[in-house]
Amino acid sequence: MMPEKVSLIRQIIKVVAILSLLTFFVTIGLLVLARLSLGPGSELRQLAGVDFLLSRGLAVAIISLLFGIAGLKTASGIKHGRRWSWPASLVLAILLLAFFPLGTIFGLKVLFDLFHREAKDWFRHPEIYRAMANRIEPQAYGVNVDLIKQLEEKSRPGKG
Numbered sequence: 657m658m659p660e661k662v663s664l665i666r667q668i669i670k671v672v673a674i675l676s677l678l679t680f681f682v683t684i685g686l687l688v689l690a691r692l693s694l695g696p697g698s699e700l701r702q703l704a705g706v707d708f709l710l711s712r713g714l715a716v717a718i719i720s721l722l723f724g725i726a727g728l729k730t731a732s733g734i735k736h737g738r739r740w741s742w743p744a745s746l747v748l749a750i751l752l753l754a755f756f757p758l759g760t761i762f763g764l765k766v767l768f769d770l771f772h773r774e775a776k777d778w779f780r781h782p783e784i785y786r787a788m789a790n791r792i793e794p795q796a797y798g799v800n801v802d803l804i805k806q807l808e809e810k811s812r813p814g815k816g
Contacts, residue, residue: 659774666734673727680720687713742779
């Protein structure tokens with residue numbers, strides 16, 4: 657059973673990674689649209705700034721793709737308790753700080769939670785948490801019919 661703080665770290669990184677991949681696809685779509693809508697004329701493309709958009713947009717798309725893949729891989733490593741996922745989460749949290757305002761908030765939350773005792777224990781010894789989760793057996797809730805019958809028998813005047 658994964659600790660709550662570690663689960664929150666994983667969820668934040670996973671959401672940021674998915675948003676980063678979405679940014680990649682939107683950026684690529686805009687680049688293709690800009691390239692196709694202006695046709696083969698180089699003068700019109702220069703006036704519209706498509707060449708500038710293509711060079712900068714391609715860089716944004718590649719960075720978004722790499723960040724998204726790294727985030728999904730790190731979230732998977734956190735789920736399985738891999739030791740390498742702690743420093744990877746730390747790097748992603750530091751990078752998140754640059755994306756004001758939500759990235760800063762999420763980055764700070766991930767940083768604080770990474771240095772919490774629960775998180776450190778999870779990344780050092782995840783097998784302890786898994787063993788604890790296996791020991792706890794779910795209890796069935798509801799009416800115990802046998803207990804009711806025993807109590808009824810004891811409460812009868814002739815018996816007991």
